[in-house]
Amino acid sequence: MSEYLDNELDGSLCREIEAHLERCHACKVCMTTLQRTVALCRQAGKAQVPDSLSRRLRELIGTLAKP
Amino acid sequence: MSEANRCPTKSDPDAELLRAARSDPRAVFPELVRRYERALYNFGMKMCGVAGDAEDLVQDTFLNVFRYLDGFRNETKFKNWIYRIAASICIKKRRKSKYAPERELSLDEFLPADEAAVEQAVPSWAALPLDRVLNNELRHRLEAAILELPDKYRVVLVLRDIEGFSTEESGQILNLTPANVKVRLHRARLFLRDRLKSYYDDE
Known part of the structure; x- marks a missing residue:
């Protein structure tokens, strides 16, 4: 199922799966909920870098820049 | 070289x-x-x-x-x-x-217990438009569920579904075969789906 959602299957297998999904409601529900799970992960927010980390990284660069 | x-x-x-x-x-x-x-x-x-x-x-x-x-x-x-x-x-x-050995996720644990447990309708969290279901509470739920995943599944899910690396790239990063990446990713997704489903079922 995941390979289907990720477009990692060849065309004929995709068509077989799609034909099955048309007939089997339980599998259709299963595929739809899995697809939504992946979509929600892809929408996960990106946090800003905290000032404390920026400071630590500047200090690290400063230390390494010393000859 | x-x-x-x-x-x-x-x-x-x-x-x-x-x-x-x-x-x-x-x-x-x-x-x-x-x-x-x-x-x-x-x-x-x-x-x-x-x-x-x-x-x-x-x-x-x-x-x-x-x-x-x-x-x-x-x-x-x-x-x-x-x-x-x-x-x-x-x-x-x-x-x-930590000292505990890492838990394996088996496909069996995500299979419905019996015929009656098979869902027959697409639940609202999967049927409604994405922007209508995606709120802060759901984000927190999802983040908590991701953290519940055993490490070896979580790292694959984060690289593939959050960071957007391909199967092949994730395999290179983690020194795993593409087949292994796919297996772990699928189990991780099933785990998350299960957690989301329980969250909405309990609502």
């Missing part, structure tokens, strides 16, 4: 920076931090769930990147190399922090 191995590939967005690093590696450190600090911090947050641990991970990753920049041989994209370092540090840290 051949000359070809030393030339950054044209498809690598960091190629120019890496060329500059050959003559003066220290001069490129600030730009490397600017390019990757946010991505690595978010990777750390998804993997550790605690800001302090994520910060440690980012600092340790950059320390290793700066230390071993000379050894980067362009066999992969620079971004993949950085994530390889970050993932390896993260996995080592988490192994040290």
Whole structure:
């Protein structure tokens, strides 16, 4: 199922799966909920870098820049 | 080592920076931090769930990147190399922090217990438009569920579904075969779907 959602299957297998999904409601529900799970992960927010980390990284660069 | 191995590939967005690093590696450190600090911090947050641990991970990753920049041989994209370092540090840290062996996720645990448990209708969280279901509470639920995943599944899910690496790239980063990446990703997704389903069923 995941390979289907990720477009990692060849065309004929995709068509077989799609034909099955048309007939089997339980599998259709299963595929739809899995697809939504992946979509929600892809929408996960990106946090800003905290000032404390920026400071630590500047200090690290400063230390390494010393000859 | 051949000359070809030393030339950054044209498809690598960091190629120019890496060329500059050959003559003066220290001069490129600030730009490397600017390019990757946010991505690595978010990777750390998804993997550790605690800001302090994520910060440690980012600092340790950059320390290793700066230390071993000379050894980067362009066999992969620079971004993949950085994530390889970050993932390896993260996995080592988490192994040290606990003694329990890592849980395996089996496909069986995601199968319906009996015929009656098979869902017959698409639930609202999967049927409504994405922007109508995606709120802060759901984000927190999802983040908590990701943190519940055993490490080896979580790292694959984060690389594939959050960071957007391909199956092949994730395999290179984690030293796994593409088949292994696919198996772990599928089980991780089933686990998350199960958690989301329970959340909505309990509503």
